[in-house]
Amino acid sequence: MMCFACVNLSLVPLLNVDPDSEAELDGQPLQLSRRRAIAFGLSAVAGTLLGVPYRANAADQSQNDTITIFRNGKIYTVEQSQPWAEAVVVKGEHIVYVGDNQGATQFSGTTATVIDLEGRMMLPGFIESHSHLSTLGFAAGVWVNHEDPEEIYAAIREYAKSHPDQQLISGFGWMASNFPATGPKKEALDAIVADRPVLLISNDLHNYWANSKFLEMAGITKDTPRDVVPGQSWYEKDDRTGEPTGFISEVPALFSALGKLKREHGIDFLPTESVASAIEDWQLRLASAGITTVFDAGFVLWPDSQHIGYEIFQSIERRGKLRHRVIGSYYHNNPDVDPFPILRKHRQRYQSKLVQASVLKLLADGTELTRTAYYLQPYANQPDWRGEPIFPQATLDRLIREADAEGIDTHIHCTGDAAVRMSLDAIEAAQNTRTGKGSRHTICHAFLTDPADIPRFKKLGVVANTQIQWGVYDPYQLKVRDILGEDRWHRMYSFKSFFKAGATVSLGTDALATGYKVVYKPLEVIQSGMTRQTVGREDGPFLPPATERLSLAELIHGYTINGAYQLRREHELGSIKAGKLADLIVLERNLFEVSTQEVSKVKIQLTMMNGGITHRDGV
CATH class of the missing domain: 3.10.310.70 (Diaminopimelate Epimerase; Chain A, domain 1)
Known part of the structure; x- marks a missing residue:
């Protein structure tokens, strides 16, 4: 499947900004034009007139001790010790109570806001783990x-x-x-x-x-x-x-x-x-999809000036318009560049409340249709070619070892089974010689993984991040079938096997890149994972085998607590538990009570991030 990070855009960057200077757009400080500022002001007024509270900055709004009580809900906590509850209390930025309605009354008072869920479902905010x-x-x-x-x-x-x-x-x-x-x-x-x-x-x-x-x-x-x-x-x-x-x-x-x-x-x-404006315009769409945290797998529009992405997001954050937290990476696929000095600089500079640079993104191979993915066996229609890795094994070993020694988490692009294996080998070698802090490693995509390598994810503590919405029967996948052959095509997107082997599986869309229909809504991803069918074509064929269809619970975990674990934020995010940050979403219906084909149609009626409402419609 196509990953935009594989495209070489290393020609003239769109904006040349010294990472030690203040970011500018066309020679001006990175900020909204007067016209766009007025537009956003009008949108705030419109939101108020429509009865939809507009909060300029969810993080700042939640600095006080405002109490919000959610009651009469079907609250799926994603916590094994207490899977379901009917009430949640938020104070400031944090969840302070999870339990029954009666227990929540202790927080009642003249200043508390009470939201009656009337049987609606509540989940932790979705964590988009690869975008x-x-x-x-x-x-x-x-x-x-x-x-x-x-x-x-x-x-x-x-x-x-x-x-x-x-x-x-x-x-x-x-x-x-x-x-x-x-x-x-x-x-x-x-x-x-x-x-x-x-x-x-x-x-x-x-x-x-x-x-x-x-x-x-x-x-x-x-x-x-x-x-x-x-x-x-x-x-x-x-x-x-x-x-x-x-x-x-x-x-x-x-x-x-x-x-x-x-x-x-x-x-x-x-x-x-224009890019900055488009990103800002999409904020409400992402919030209305229930997304509260995004891992960005590379600001690849600016390969030589990746700090521009962080500057844009921190500019949006400073103006109170950022509706999700962004945990970013430094994207690296050039053997002639040492990524560590650049990433250290980014990690030091970009650590604001909602925008942090932290991860090293590496590419082990390319993609299927371009025949740049790296496989253990040759392509079905090209018997003398199985692809090549972007980095030689020795180079990848060194990069993983250095990251591991410094405690820098990695996110490694692997489309083919040979790329997955060489990355697991590099991680295992680093762990066997570990002398430093140790890292949390993620292999992303892993569309084709040899069955012998699946148990290694659990053994080595490697997160498997994937784009399960691509594992469906569509024209793109039919082309992949021709390229790889029927047998390997039937072994693609085998993430039920990953779950059974005890691996941590996180989910992300890679948006806007896609092979067919663009998907950015987690509920569409979840439905695709349950059916292995394209959303909207529920009567059509599915990507075989049916035994690799995932359960709703597995997919919710993949979009919440498992994503939090990938980002080292499982103690703050990913489940509904007292003490964690108040990242919550309210759905109009209980996903466990609707048909599989209806999951993508369920509306997100409220999104809360850091205790502030970033989207509200119908609650």
């Missing part, structure tokens, strides 16, 4: 993650009409698997927008669809050489006329075109201010 928040910048334009091409065209038409002054119309999400290998054509876009450049990014982030105006302004003509990187990155040409078709493959060709657009026309693609 790429900078990719939200792609959502700043037109959203085209639709299966029906007519929906794509209608969305572009409406967006162009409502943004008449926008120089470049960008969009995200068209499904590469719904088009032939030669990609979509420029003519479909020309019929909608002919006088401005249009550039649409595919859902897997590897392919790009442009109109004729974009090709013209980027200097891509019949005479432009087709290949930028032979066999890897090119401008698709018409076999008959030699004219560019509008399909661009891979980052090098795209960035070559974007460079000319910038140099000759002064047009920036995804300027940092």
